[in-house]
Amino acid sequence: MHTPPGMIGAAVLSALVALAAGVLLAAAARHRAGPHRQAYALLAVAGAVALLTLLCGLAVALNRSGQWPQDPQGVGWPSVIACGTAVSGLLFCLGLLRMPGVAGSVGSAARLALDGVILGTALWFVGWVLTSEPTRLLGDATPTACPAILVGSVSAALSTGLAVIMVLRVSAPRRGLAVLAVGITVATFGGLGLAAGLCQAGRTVTSVSAVALAVGLLAAALAVHRTDLPGEVAIDVIRHDGEYAVVPMAAMVGSAIYHLVAGGRFDLLGVVAGSVQGFALVARQYLTLHEARAYARQLAEREAHFRQLAHTDALTGLANRRGLLRALHRCAEEATGCVLLGLDLDGFKHVNDMRGHDVGDAVLAEVGQRLRGNLRPGDLAARLGGDEFAVLMHGGPTEAGVVAERLLKVLGGGYEQPEGPVFLSVSIGLAGWTDQPDVELLLRHADLALRYAKQRGKNRIERYDGAYDQLLRRRTTLEHELRGAIERDELRLVFQPVASLPSVRPVGAEALLRWRHPELGNVGPDEFIPLAEECGMIAKLGAWVLHQACHQLSRWLADGHDVWVSVNVSPRELHAPEYVVQVTEALRAHHVPPQRLVLEVTEHAVATDLDELIRRLTALRLTGVRIALDDFGAGYSSLGQLRRLPIDILKIDHGLVAEHEPVRPVGRDGPAFAPMVDIVMRLGHQLGLEVIAEGVTTPTELAAVVAAGCRFGQGALFGWGVPAEHLEAMLEAATSAGARPSRSAPEQVKPGVGHETPEPVNQNVGSVDSSHEMRQA
Missing domain, CATH: 3.30.70.270 (Reverse transcriptase/Diguanylate cyclase domain)
Incomplete structure (x- = not known):
């Protein structure tokens, strides 16, 4: 009997399609690179085995003319086909497990494989119940003459279960992996059908199975060839593992109950399938528990690590x-x-x-x-x-x-x-x-x-x-109250006279800032001035002092008093770019001649930035004001710096006047003098500077500085800081005294030795130009 033409056409079509699939799989495996190339190689080998199985089955089918449905001598070929299907199915499973993004570790691959075994065993068990006695869903077409088909059915069930698990677990997009899984499932079941058809099912089953095997291979090849990396497979040991264990187990229990109710019996195959399912479930749960414990340990270690980081400084490694x-x-x-x-x-x-x-x-x-x-x-x-x-x-x-x-x-x-x-x-x-x-x-x-x-x-x-608390509270209170002291009219200026020597006439004054708080009382400048520098209020206070001093000076000049006023300048003010403009505006606003204003700079300002200080002082002198270096001899300035500084006046620190006992010149009679004051006087005159002796408190000190040639003095002997009206009264008294005849003028104490009475000194204070005196040495 000749082979039917339909079977020949199916065989040719199947062969061509399968060859095309093999070529695509080989090309995909060849062009894929990287660490996951082995997965594509396994899929290509599995496809080649399936292709050889198909070609072998088609050759056997075409060579059988009339020997259908069963040829006892040809029973070996269906076994070969079944074994080839089993091998290709196992290779397909290994390839799936090795696909990139599927299993990141051996444990993940083992869990996926066990899930596939659980689902595949359930599928096989259900199929066994439906095809065995008493159901016999396939009837006479049930292959009973080829025991090797059993191996093929197991492989088909396992590959199908693994494919289903992967499709269900993979994250979107899952289309490529789904096509690959469906192709592998169809190919393995096609191979199983091909073996069954050759065994005893007949030409129709053989032809349909061959076509199915070829189509499945083509689908798998296209998925591998066109699909990039599949999505990451979600392996959640907490939420999703139970579903994949309960559903297959429920299917097995339901099919077993049906089998018993229908009068069936469980032979060795059914017991083996149930045992495999049980062991697979136990192994899967053990792996899940092991993974959960490892995950918990990892979380504990990370928690300890982050807790350590939370309590450790990253730069130094010390505690934070x-x-x-x-x-x-x-x-x-x-x-x-x-x-x-x-x-x-x-x-x-x-x-x-x-x-x-x-x-x-x-x-x-x-x-x-x-x-x-x-x-x-x-x-x-x-x-x-x-x-x-x-x-x-x-x-x-x-x-x-x-x-x-x-x-x-x-x-x-x-x-x-x-x-x-x-x-x-x-x-x-x-x-x-x-x-x-x-x-x-x-x-x-x-x-x-x-x-x-x-x-x-x-x-x-x-x-x-405990006293620190009180200091801190007072400091905080002072800082808070100082910010509104100007607005509340709590600040005032007092003026300490600068006297011309030896006449002891007031020719100038130093403006000193005082603060009287209604609750705190008098707050000393040594307490609130450093605080103002730290909290950034010194510029505001300095501007207020400058304008108040210029205002008072303008009034004195308008009243005909020949006087100058000096104002202390902090280093922060001096280094501010806008300070020169502030001084110019104050002079213009109050109509004060620039030479009547003296700006006093402490030696502490010299220690900050000498070059910048020289630029600032030069700019200030260009406005016409005079510059005085205060507290000379008790700070940081050196002779080299003194030559560079653009200053007009040296104010000798009171320590040089008070801490040294005046001495008498060797071999000469006359008033004693202070050696350090004498040295500074000579130095100042050599540099073209006027010198003012500060801190003169006793007649002996006055005699010493006069003997050294000092023309101006300042200190308690000439008066402390007094309000403006008091100094104005002193100026008027000096002017009046200078205008009287000499017989009625008050005697001025001329310093001498012992208790000698000095001669009276009469000078017209009103005719003296203090600025001119200051510039003459």
Whole structure:
């Protein structure tokens, strides 16, 4: 009997389609690169095995002429086809598991494989119930003569289960992987049908199975060839694993019940399938539990790591503020004795400004290393932020003081950097528990002690004292009240006379700022002036003083008094670019001749930036005002700097006048004189400067400065700071005295030796040009 033409056409079509699929699979495996190339190679090998199985089955089918439906001598070929289908199905499963993005680890691949076994076993068991006695869904076409088909059916069920699991779990887009899974399922079932048809099912089953196998291979090849990496497979051990175990198990239980009700019996195959399902479920749950425990350990380790990071400073490796607070609360709960040291690096801001933040970070890291290396076991060092550190020590104040002294020396050493060493000092505040452990109170006390150490000169250790609270409260109150002192009209100027020597006539005055608060009373300038500099109010106060002084000076000049007024200028004001404009505007607004205004600069301003100071002073002198260097001899200026400074007046510090006993010239009679004042006088005259002696408080000191040739003096002997009307009365009295005849003029004390009575001195004060006197040496 000849082979029917329809079967020949199906065979040719199947062969062509399968060959095309094989070519596509081989090309895809060849062009894929990277670590997942093995997956595409496995799929290509599986496709080649399936193609050979198809060609072999078609050859057997075409060579059978009339030997259908069963040829006992040809039973071996269906077994070969079934085994080939099983091999290709297993290779397809391995290829699926190796696809990129499917299984990130061996554990993930094992879980997917077990899920596929669970679902595949359920599918096989249901199929076995439907095809065995008493159901026999396929009837006489049920292949019973080829035991090898059993292997093919198991492979088809497993590959189908694995494909379904992967399609269900993969994240969107899942179309490419779904096409691949469907193609593999159709190809494996096509191979199984081909083996069954050759065994005893007949030509129709063989032809349809061959076409199905070829179409499945083509679909899989197209999916592999056109699809990029599949989506990440979601393996959630918490929420989704139960569904894939319950549904297959329910299907098996339902089919088993149906089988028993229908009168069927469970032979060895059914028992094996049930056992495989049970062991697979147990293994899957074990892996799930193992994964959950590993995940929990990982979470615990990460939590510990992040907790450590949350309590550690990233730059220095020391504890941060949270870590310090945790340790402080632990000490408070245990009621153990501990002492807290607050540390602040003096001048660290200049390191960042001048050397850069990289150098600053390197210095901070070195500070952390030095702290760790010089603490006792159990003590804790922390970085609170910026250049502020803290050390928590167990023990008493005495031990803490020893450690603080050591840290003061260790942290004050040089910090070697590529561009040169960095030198810093450190201020330390020390505080311990009070009556009861209180973390917030301890932190506050340590901070107060640290602030007090910085206020008292830095590079020192200060222990907390209860008086710090009062100082801080007063400082805070003063800062708050000072901001509205001008608006509330609480500020006023007093004027300390500058006298011409030896006549002791007032020829000028220094404007001094005073503050009287309605509740706080008189607040000294040594208290509120530094506070104004720190809180940024010195410029506002300086502008107010400048205008008030110019206003008063203009009134005195309008009344005919020949006088000048000096105003103190802080370094912050002097270095402000707009200060020259402020001075010019004040002179113009109050119609004051510039030479009548003297701006006094302290030697402290010289120590900041000499070149910038020279530029500022030069610009001020161009306006016509005169510049005085105050407190000369007690600060930072040198002779070289003095030659460069554009100044007009030297004011000798009162220490040079008061701290040295006047001496008498050797071999000569006459008044004693102060050697240091004499030296400064000679120096000033050589440089073309006028000299004013400050702090003259006794007649002996007056005699000494006059003997040294000093033409102007200032001090308690000539009057303290007085209100403007009092100084005006002094000016009028001096003018009136100068206008009287000599017989009625009051005698001026001319300094001498012992109790000698000086001759009366009569000069017309009104005819004296004080500015002219100041410029004559």
